[in-house]
Amino acid sequence: MRIAVIGSGIAGLASAWLLHREHDVVLFERDRRLGGHTHTHEVRIGERDYRVDTGFIVFNTEHYPLLSRLFEELGVASRPTTMSFSVQCQRSGLEYNATDLDSLFCQRRNLLSPRFWGMVRDLTRFYRNAADLLQDFGPGPTLGEYLRRERYGAAFRDLHLLPMTCALWSLPVERALEFPARYLVRFMANHQMLQVSGRPQWRVVDGGSDRYLTAMRSRWNVRERSGCRVLGLRRDADGVWVRHAWGTERFDHAVMACHSDQALALLEDASPEEREILGAIGYQPNDVVLHTDARLLPRRRKAWAAWNAYVPADPAAGCTVSYCMNLLQGLDAPEPIVVTLNRSADIDPSKVLARMRYEHPVHDPAAVAAQQRKPEIQGQRHTWFAGAYWGWGFHEDGMRSAVEVAQGLGAAAGARFALAPHRDPGPRCDAQEAA
Numbered sequence: 001m002r003i004a005v006i007g008s009g010i011a012g013l014a015s016a017w018l019l020h021r022e023h024d025v026v027l028f029e030r031d032r033r034l035g036g037h038t039h040t041h042e043v044r045i046g047e048r049d050y051r052v053d054t055g056f057i058v059f060n061t062e063h064y065p066l067l068s069r070l071f072e073e074l075g076v077a078s079r080p081t082t083m084s085f086s087v088q089c090q091r092s093g094l095e096y097n098a099t100d101l102d103s104l105f106c107q108r109r110n111l112l113s114p115r116f117w118g119m120v121r122d123l124t125r126f127y128r129n130a131a132d133l134l135q136d137f138g139p140g141p142t143l144g145e146y147l148r149r150e151r152y153g154a155a156f157r158d159l160h161l162l163p164m165t166c167a168l169w170s171l172p173v174e175r176a177l178e179f180p181a182r183y184l185v186r187f188m189a190n191h192q193m194l195q196v197s198g199r200p201q202w203r204v205v206d207g208g209s210d211r212y213l214t215a216m217r218s219r220w221n222v223r224e225r226s227g228c229r230v231l232g233l234r235r236d237a238d239g240v241w242v243r244h245a246w247g248t249e250r251f252d253h254a255v256m257a258c259h260s261d262q263a264l265a266l267l268e269d270a271s272p273e274e275r276e277i278l279g280a281i282g283y284q285p286n287d288v289v290l291h292t293d294a295r296l297l298p299r300r301r302k303a304w305a306a307w308n309a310y311v312p313a314d315p316a317a318g319c320t321v322s323y324c325m326n327l328l329q330g331l332d333a334p335e336p337i338v339v340t341l342n343r344s345a346d347i348d349p350s351k352v353l354a355r356m357r358y359e360h361p362v363h364d365p366a367a368v369a370a371q372q373r374k375p376e377i378q379g380q381r382h383t384w385f386a387g388a389y390w391g392w393g394f395h396e397d398g399m400r401s402a403v404e405v406a407q408g409l410g411a412a413a414g415a416r417f418a419l420a421p422h423r424d425p426g427p428r429c430d431a432q433e434a435a
Helices: 009-018 065-073 108-113 113-135 143-149 156-169 173-177 180-189 211-217 259-268 272-278 365-371 395-408 412-416
Strands: 001-008 024-029 040-045 048-053 078-080 084-089 095-097 203-205 223-226 230-235 241-242 247-251 253-256 285-290 306-313 320-326 340-341 352-361 382-387
Touching: 001 241, 001 247, 009 024, 009 065, 009 211, 009 253, 009 395, 009 412, 024 211, 040 306, 040 352, 065 211, 065 395, 084 156, 113 156, 113 180, 143 173, 143 180, 156 320, 180 395, 203 247, 203 285, 230 259, 230 285, 253 259, 259 272, 382 395
Parallel strands: 001 024, 001 253, 024 223, 084 306, 253 382
Antiparallel strands: 040 048, 078 203, 084 095, 230 241, 241 247, 285 340, 285 352, 306 320, 320 340
16 A cells, blocks of 8 residues: 655654565655654764753663564664753742662751642652542643642742643643643652662663664664645545645555654544543644753752753743753763753853754543543544554553554554553653653
8 A cells, every 4th residue: 555654753763674575665754854853963072972861761671562572673782871860949949859878968957948848748748649530530630739639839830740740741730730730650669769769770762762763764664754844635536636846646554653743733624522522632842952051950959950940030920941962962072062941042152052942742631531542533534643642641652652552553563562551651751751
């Protein structure tokens, strides 16, 4: 069959990879660069060159089983990394790194702070009791409603849980408070984030995440059309007409591997179900900067972590996050190499290496409900929908959706990736997957 794959993020790349041996696959990408959130930059610091990721950065074999299987198939090497987490509060000057007791109390004055100890007690209580939410049925409370109902203190809410939630999903504070509490807790429980020990070992692709893209492209016979924007799709009884910047072509099937809102905008004959389901999933834009400005990290070196959440003095400004790539990717650069989301104005322009803009799905109650309705539109009228938005928004979710499409189209490659029960893949950490 002749199949159009529209979009070259992980969902589109994996769809093309799983289908190309049995079908004539054409991969459309509006940008010149393939990869989506798989985005590796080559930068020079001093006399050395470094390959730094700003999108997809980390994975683990336990919660990314399909992606790990793909890497194994492609011969992509990886190595262990750290996933430490810190918080810096501009208003109070508070800094802590949650890795161990020494870094937790890197400001020794916090040993005598009732507010800080109250945060620690609430943290312990939340990790002990939050799993009770999983016993409830129905939509349940939002995160803000749950915290108020259980009388959690402002310090725990504002200086730990909200910064962590905002960092995980690159959300502004108000959206984090609207996050379904049970959805967050289920994610944390499945990822062993509610326990102190036994957490999985996180890994990074050795040499940069785009190594898997290079390996994939060297082995497939997919016809790549980068810089070719798709303008619209129309279906009939026998297939799909794809209208794009270079003309109009006929395909037996189309895999919409772009964001759900982009997919809906391209469907010239969208069904009511497609409008309702795809239209219910929103996106959060994020400005991402790769830079070497150490001022975006905590003031105390002991507080530096892989993830560094920043709580501004103005609550309306929202939490932001900076990733220390020296720690995440094991870069022995003479100065910190940092990826910062949504705090661009504070970065010294002379230290900026690259600027990006990524968008990520918003998991509110409407989006969660829409995910459950995917069977209503999947494979209908020769059209398939693949994307991380069907899950938690991470690379494993995009990979999983591609496997489902390949299996739906009867590709033998899909059988190699037998779908295991869906487990939450853990923090995105792609400057959105941390971006």
